[in-house]
Amino acid sequence: MIKRMDAAIAVDIDNVTKRYGDFTALRNASIDIRDNEFFTLLGPSGCGKTTLLRCIAGFEDISSGAIRLYGQDIAELPPNKRPVNTVFQQYALFPHMNVLQNVMFGLQRLGKSDSEAKARAGHVLDLVQLTQLAERMPSQLSGGQQQRVALARALAPEPRVLLLDEPLSALDLKLRQAVRLELQQLQKETGITFVFVTHDQEEALTMSNRIAVISEGQLQQIGSAREIYEAPVNKFVADFIGETNLIDVDVKKITDGTATCLLPGGTKFSCPAAKGAHEGPGHLSVRPERVTIGKAKGSLITGTATRHIYLGTDMHIDINLQDGDVITARVQNSETANIPEVGDEVGISFEASAARLLVD
Numbered sequence: 001m002i003k004r005m006d007a008a009i010a011v012d013i014d015n016v017t018k019r020y021g022d023f024t025a026l027r028n029a030s031i032d033i034r035d036n037e038f039f040t041l042l043g044p045s046g047c048g049k050t051t052l053l054r055c056i057a058g059f060e061d062i063s064s065g066a067i068r069l070y071g072q073d074i075a076e077l078p079p080n081k082r083p084v085n086t087v088f089q090q091y092a093l094f095p096h097m098n099v100l101q102n103v104m105f106g107l108q109r110l111g112k113s114d115s116e117a118k119a120r121a122g123h124v125l126d127l128v129q130l131t132q133l134a135e136r137m138p139s140q141l142s143g144g145q146q147q148r149v150a151l152a153r154a155l156a157p158e159p160r161v162l163l164l165d166e167p168l169s170a171l172d173l174k175l176r177q178a179v180r181l182e183l184q185q186l187q188k189e190t191g192i193t194f195v196f197v198t199h200d201q202e203e204a205l206t207m208s209n210r211i212a213v214i215s216e217g218q219l220q221q222i223g224s225a226r227e228i229y230e231a232p233v234n235k236f237v238a239d240f241i242g243e244t245n246l247i248d249v250d251v252k253k254i255t256d257g258t259a260t261c262l263l264p265g266g267t268k269f270s271c272p273a274a275k276g277a278h279e280g281p282g283h284l285s286v287r288p289e290r291v292t293i294g295k296a297k298g299s300l301i302t303g304t305a306t307r308h309i310y311l312g313t314d315m316h317i318d319i320n321l322q323d324g325d326v327i328t329a330r331v332q333n334s335e336t337a338n339i340p341e342v343g344d345e346v347g348i349s350f351e352a353s354a355a356r357l358l359v360d
Contacts, residue, residue, distance in 0.1 A: 009071070010035040010161055010193040011056060016065035018051050025051045027217045028065070033161075033195060034209075035070075038187045040196045042204040043214035044240070049197045052214075053163050056195065057086050070160065083160040087167045091150035093138040099125065100134040103152045110157060124152040127186060144175045148182075155190060164196045168203065180207050201241050205229065213237050229287075233274045234359040238285040245291065245327045247284040247301075251357065254279060259357040264321050267300050271355040283358050288330035290354035293317065293338055299347025303327065305340040315339055319346060 011033035018026040026048040033039045041049040054060040056067060058079035066073055074082055093102050100121055107117035125131050128148040138146060147167060154162055164183075168176045184207055187194045198204055204211050205225040213220040213228060213236075221233045232238035235246060249261040249269075259273035261282065271284065296302040301321065309316035317329045317340065327348055331337050340346045 008035060009033070010037070010069065011195065012066075012068040012071070013052070013056075014066040014068065016052070016055065016067060017063045018048070018055060018060060019063040025217055026055075029214075029219050030065075031212055031219065031222060033193060035193055036191050037209045038184065038194045038196065038207060040198060040204045040208040040211045041214060042198060042201065042211050042241075044199055047214045048217040049199075049214050050165055053086070053165055053195065053197050056161070057084055057163055058082050084163055085154040085157060085159040085161075086163040086165065087150050087154045089166045089169050091146045093146060093149055093153075095138050098135050098137055099130060099141070099149050102138070102149055103156050106153060107156055120156055121152070124155045127155070127189065128152045128182075143171055144179060147171065147179065151183075151186070155186075155192070159192065161193045161195060164194060166197055166199070168198075168200075176203070183207060205241070213240065215240070231272075231274075231356060232285060232358065233276075235283060235285075238356075238358055243288055243328070243330075245284075245286045245288065246358075247286060247327065247355075248323070248325060249282050249284050249357070251277070251279045251282040254357075261357065263301055264323055264325065265301055269300060269352070269355070271352045271357060273357040274359050276359040277357045283360065284355045285358050286327075286350050286355045288316065288328045290350050291327060291329035292349045293319070293329050293331065293340060294347045294349060296345050296347040299349050301327070301348040303346060303348060305342055305344045305346050307342065308339070319348060 009032050013029055013031040016026060016029045029052060041052060043049050051060060055062050058077060069083065103121035103125060104117040107120055125134055128151055130148050130152065133145060168179055171179060180203060208225055210222060210224055211228050212222045215236050221228060221237050228237065228241055232241060238244045249263055251259055251261045253260050254273050254277060257273055258270055259277060260268065260270045263269050303319040303321045305317055306320045307318040313333060315331045315333055317331060319327045319329065321327065331339060
C-alpha cells in the first residue's frame with residue numbers, strides 16, 4: 001500500500017533510463033509531477049513518452065534511476081499493487097458485459113461486494129454522464145461513449161494517479177475537442193493526478209497544467225502551455241509546438257540573457273535568448289501571429305509576398321526573403337486586414353518580446 005508521504009509530488013521520476021538491448025528509449029529523464037495536476041507527456045511517435053508511462057504503470061522495468069509515487073520507490077511493486085490505473089488507445093471493454101458490469105469488474109476483483117461495486121460504478125458513470133447507458137453492451141456504443149466507459153472503469157477504484165495513453169486518438173476531430181473539455185472537468189472534479197500522453201500539440205496546449213516535451217528519448221523542456229509556446233528553449237520545441245518562423249541571424253553578443261544580432265538584410269536587433277544560446281550563426285523563433293506586415297521602408301526585414309493560404313478565421317501569408325528563406329505571417333480576417341497582393345514587396349516587423357534566440 002502506497003502511503004501519501006509527500007502531498008506536493010505525486011510522481012517523482014528521478015534520472016530514469018530505459019534500454020531495450022542496445023537501443024535507449026529513454027535517457028536520464030527527471031520530472032516531478034504534482035499532486036492533482038493534469039500533466040502531459042508530449043512528443044512525436046517513438047520519442048519515449050509511452051515508454052515512460054508504461055514504466056510508471058509497472059508494465060516496463062527501468063534500466064536505471066528511480067520512480068517514486070508519493071515518496072515511495074515503486075521499483076519492486078507489480079502493476080496491480082501500484083495506486084495507478086491506465087486508459088489505453090484501445091479501450092478493451094469486455095464485449096459480453098454491459099456498461100455497468102464493465103465498470104464493476106475491477107472493483108469486484110479488488111474484493112468489493114456486489115452492492116459496494118454497483119454503488120461506486122454508478123457514481124463514476126454519473127461523473128462521465130453515462131448513467132442512462134448502464135445496461136447497454138459495448139457494441140451498442142459510439143467510440144466516444146466507449147472511451148467514457150474505459151475512463152469510468154479506470155476511475156472506479158479511485159487511483160491516486162490516472163495514466164492516459166493517447167486515449168483520444170481513435171475519435172474524430174469534433175469529438176476529440178468535446179472530450180478534451182470533459183477530461184479537464186473530470187480531473188478537477190476527482191482531484192486525481194492525470195498523466196496524459198499525446199503527440200497532438202493542440203491537445204497538450206489546451207488541457208494541461210504543465211507539459212513535458214520529449215524528443216528521441218530525451219526531455220527537452222517542462223513548463224506551462226504558455227511557457228512552452230512563448231519561451232521555447234530550442235529549435236525542436238519551437239518547431240514542434242504550434243507554428244513558428246526560424247529566422248537565420250548572426251549573433252554578435254549575448255549579455256544577461258539578451259542577444260544582439262543581425263537580421264537578414266543587416267538590421268541590428270536585440271531580443272531574449274534561451275539559456276545555452278551562443279554567438280555566431282543562430283536562429284530566432286517568431287510565431288506567425290506576432291509578425292506584422294507593412295511598408296518595406298522602416299521595417300526590420302523586407303521580402304516579397306508569394307502565397308496566401310485562406311484558413312477561415314485567418315489568412316497565412318508567405319513572404320520570400322532575398323536569401324531564399326520564407327517567413328509566414330498570420331493575419332486575422334477582417335475588412336481592415338492588411339493583406340498584400342502576391343508579388344508585392346512588403347516589410348516585416350515584430351517586437352523584441354515576440355522573438356527568441358534559440359539553442360540549435
